[in-house]
Amino acid sequence: MARFLLHRLVAFLPTLVGISILVFFVIRQIPGDAITAKLGAEAAGELTPAQEAAYRAYFGLDKPLTQQYAEWVGKLLQGDFGYSEIRREPVLTAIFKTFPLTLELTVLALLIALVLGLPIGIVSATRPNSVLDLFSRSISLLGLSLPNFWAGTLIILVLSTVFHSMPNAGRFITLAEDPLRNLGQMFFPAFTLGFAFSASIMRTTRAVMLEALSQDYVRTARSKGLRERTVILVHTLRNGLIPIITLTGVEMGYLLGGAVLVEDVFALPGIGRLTYTAILQRDYALVQGAVLFIAFNFVLVNLLVDFLYSVVDPRVSRA
Amino acid sequence: MPDVVKRLLGNRSAAIGLAIVLLYLVMAVLGAFELTPYPPNQQHPRPADRLQPPGATYLMGSDQFGRDIFSRVLRGTIYSLRVALISVAIATLLGTAIGMISGYVGGTMDTLIMRIMDVFFAFPAILLALAVVSALGPGPNNAIPAIAVVYTPIFARVARAPVLSVKAMEFITAARCIGMRHWRILFRHVLPNAVAPVLVTISLALSWALLTEAGLSFLGLGPQPPEPSWGLMLKDGRNLMESAPWLAIFPGLAIMLGVLGFNLLGDGLRDVFDPRLRR
Numbered sequence: 317m318a319r320f321l322l323h324r325l326v327a328f329l330p331t332l333v334g335i336s337i338l339v340f341f342v343i344r345q346i347p348g349d350a351i352t353a354k355l356g357a358e359a360a361g362e363l364t365p366a367q368e369a370a371y372r373a374y375f376g377l378d379k380p381l382t383q384q385y386a387e388w389v390g391k392l393l394q395g396d397f398g399y400s401e402i403r404r405e406p407v408l409t410a411i412f413k414t415f416p417l418t419l420e421l422t423v424l425a426l427l428i429a430l431v432l433g434l435p436i437g438i439v440s441a442t443r444p445n446s447v448l449d450l451f452s453r454s455i456s457l458l459g460l461s462l463p464n465f466w467a468g469t470l471i472i473l474v475l476s477t478v479f480h481s482m483p484n485a486g487r488f489i490t491l492a493e494d495p496l497r498n499l500g501q502m503f504f505p506a507f508t509l510g511f512a513f514s515a516s517i518m519r520t521t522r523a524v525m526l527e528a529l530s531q532d533y534v535r536t537a538r539s540k541g542l543r544e545r546t547v548i549l550v551h552t553l554r555n556g557l558i559p560i561i562t563l564t565g566v567e568m569g570y571l572l573g574g575a576v577l578v579e580d581v582f583a584l585p586g587i588g589r590l591t592y593t594a595i596l597q598r599d600y601a602l603v604q605g606a607v608l609f610i611a612f613n614f615v616l617v618n619l620l621v622d623f624l625y626s627v628v629d630p631r632v633s634r635a
Numbered sequence: 636m637p638d639v640v641k642r643l644l645g646n647r648s649a650a651i652g653l654a655i656v657l658l659y660l661v662m663a664v665l666g667a668f669e670l671t672p673y674p675p676n677q678q679h680p681r682p683a684d685r686l687q688p689p690g691a692t693y694l695m696g697s698d699q700f701g702r703d704i705f706s707r708v709l710r711g712t713i714y715s716l717r718v719a720l721i722s723v724a725i726a727t728l729l730g731t732a733i734g735m736i737s738g739y740v741g742g743t744m745d746t747l748i749m750r751i752m753d754v755f756f757a758f759p760a761i762l763l764a765l766a767v768v769s770a771l772g773p774g775p776n777n778a779i780p781a782i783a784v785v786y787t788p789i790f791a792r793v794a795r796a797p798v799l800s801v802k803a804m805e806f807i808t809a810a811r812c813i814g815m816r817h818w819r820i821l822f823r824h825v826l827p828n829a830v831a832p833v834l835v836t837i838s839l840a841l842s843w844a845l846l847t848e849a850g851l852s853f854l855g856l857g858p859q860p861p862e863p864s865w866g867l868m869l870k871d872g873r874n875l876m877e878s879a880p881w882l883a884i885f886p887g888l889a890i891m892l893g894v895l896g897f898n899l900l901g902d903g904l905r906d907v908f909d910p911r912l913r914r
Contacts, residue, residue: 322790342763346771420882457902465853471649473876473883576761577850591762592854594768606764621696626691 328615332441335611336392336604340385343595343603351375353476371464375401386605397609398601410590414574415609418586420491420498420504421578422571426564428510429517434560436514442548444526444552447527452518459515468508468581475504484582505582509575511569524556531555540584565621581603643906649903652838655896662712665802671706673789676861678702686879693793695808696881698872704881707863708889714775714857722782728781730790738798739821749795750786764847768856775858778851782844793836797828831908838901842894849890860897865886865890 351360351371363371371380376387392397397407433456440449475481483500491498528534529552537547574588587606594602644650672694679685679701689696695704737748755763764781771777801807801824811818813858851857852866860867866887872882 330750331753334751338754342766342770387696429752457895457898461891462840463849463887463890463894465866466883466890467848468885469869469876470882472786473880477877477880497814573762576765577853580854588761595765610762613707 319613321619321623324616324619328618332608332611332615336389337385338606338610339604340388341381342365342410343598343600344381346466351377355426368612392608395507397605400599400602402594402597402599403602407602410602411587411606411609414585414587414590416490417488417572417584418572418588419587420570421509421575421584423505424502425509425513425571427570428507429513429567433510433514433517434521435570437518438525438548438553440518440522441529449522453522456515456518459512459518462512464508464512464575465581467511468505468578471504471508472581479626484584488583488585501582501584503576505578508578508581509571516563521556523554524559528552530554535631554628558625561621561624561628565617565624569617572613572617639907643903645901646906648899649907650720652896652899652901655892656900659712659716659896661894662709663716665712666710667713669710671703671709673703673706674800675704675706675710675863686875688879689881695885696879698879698882699875700731704868704885707868708865708885711863711865711886711889712866712893714846714852714862715890718776718778718782718848718857719841720784721776722779723786723837723840723844725779725783726786726840727791727833730787731794731829731833733787734791734794735798735821735825738795739802739817739825750792752791755784756788761847761850761898764851765854768851773856773859775862775864778848778857781851782847785847786840786844789826789840790833790836793832794829794835797832798825801825801828831904835901835905838904839895845890845894846895 333437350634351363351368355363369378376384379387388398397408397411400410403410436452436455439453443449443532472482472484475483483497483504489497489501491620492555525548529548533548534552537543537551572587574586574591576588576592578584579586580592581591589611591603591606591610643653659705666675669675679697681701684693684697684701686699687693687697687701689704693703694726695708697703698707733748734754737745760798763785764778767781767784768777771780807824809818810824815823848857849864849869852864853870855867855870857866868886869883869890872879872886876883
């Protein structure tokens with residue numbers, strides 16, 4: 317098992333290297349540089365050549381790009397993600413200020429999606445084309461088509477006009493400060509993201525269950541007199557779990573990258589808005605660090621998914 | 636009528652989806668030529684025209700400048716559809732070509748190309764789009780390269796799979812034996828096998844592209860004011876939402892219905908093309 321995971325981790329290394337190259341060079345295509353970002357375009361235009369040279373040397377911009385990249389990666393490997401000149405704090409500090417929120421939002425959203433999507437998908441598959449099936453399929457189509465920033469906006473509208481409640485109006489309260497008020501602020505954004513994703517879960521669950529229910533082993537299980545509940549929950553669901561795990565893994569990877577739009581609507585300081593602001597401010601060090609951090613999470617989630625495959629289906633790890 | 640078209644129109648999802656897509660094309664044409672009840676950007680300073688609820692004069696109400704929301708929603712269609720159609724067209728051509736050639740050539744080249752595609756796939760999509768848009772500056776068309784880059788790897792994967800399964804078949808070997816050139820084999824014998832999955836993906840990708848475009852313009856990176864775009868109208872409408880909810884409701888509805896149309900069409904196409912689901 318350990319060898320299997322190690323093998324997968326090594327296989328992901330080229331992807332991480334590729335992303336680091338991509339982010340390093342893409343952000344340098346954005347007009348302006350660290351100097352204009354720090355001083356403003358106008359002030360930066362008035363620098364004397366000597367001042368400009370001093371700034372370029374200070375930011376390391378006078379070196380060739382390849383050398384800048386090599387130095388960045390070298391420091392990364394020592395755990396140094398660089399320093400954000402605009403925020404005046406280390407990049408890692410900025411990331412770890414926002415990441416707990418993103419992690420909490422991700423976990424809550426996935427929980428909501430699974431709690432809604434799995435049972436409805438299963439029931440839909442066991443009674444295809446029933447009223448309930450048609451209803452849940454319509455809801456899931458709606459969930460797939462609803463822009464989450466609009467759904468969030470409508471939720472806020474209903475909360476404020478009907479219930480006169482604005483949980484996200486004030487400062488963000490962390491989980492450690494006051495768990496109840498924190499959940500009050502986190503529930504609706506998590507629901508917005510979770511509802512949308514529950515649609516995918518519902519559709520996938522229905523599809524894999526429908527296919528699995530027509531298999532021979534299901535007939536065998538039924539004919540040896542197992543209860544229908546056992547047939548569905550133990551025999552059929554387990555075989556349908558792999559596509560559901562894959563789907564949840566990909567979504568988790570995306571959610572851990574921050575939900576810029578939902579964070580924006582609900583005024584949450586997550587990693588999505590952190591990166592978005594950093595891109596707008598040309599905060600090279602922070603964008604590079606944050607994107608690489610997000611990509612690393614993506615890789616970790618993929619590893620977790622591979623691990624779960626082998627738990628659910630022991631045939632996988634032998635391959 | 637060809638069999639596929641008949642089956643497509645007989646499929647409820649596909650028929651409804653197609654109807655919505657056609658409606659949006661009509662809306663786009665009306666918006667493009669400004670065949671709208673009022674000029675979309677014309678302000679009506681009289682207080683009686685400002686922030687009017689939906690009614691006979693203003694079908695979807697008016698905003699704080701007395702502009703007609705219905706006219707602006709119509710006008711916004713052209714921006715959203717143009718970005719979605721062009722970006723998905725680029726991603727389809729590029730991705731399908733990459734995926735097919737990669738799968739056909741095989742070996743180390745294939746591994747290398749698909750690894751590069753994985754990099755783009757693992758890169759957070761909206762952030763990549765944000766980076767591209769901020770490099771080009773905000774503008775009505777700058778979401779196009781961003782969305783195209785994000786969806787190219789998806790098409791590469793979708794087009795590669797059928798190539799791998801067809802490549803080893805005897806009719807390909809036979810074609811090689813009679814001296815057919817590789818590119819001709821790709822077009823005549825391999826491509827037809829990839830058409831169905833690619834068509835389904837196009838429809839679904841259009842729905843995602845509409846969502847992404849709306850999201851980018853919601854963040855202020857799409858068409859610039861006073862030109863209307865659904866995302867921006869929604870964002871601006873939020874401030875006055877409690878007294879004038881129609882400002883935020885109708886642009887959002889326009890986005891949702893369009894996305895729904897392409898989703899339904901994609902579902903219908905999949906049902907029609909997937910022989911396992913055919914009854």
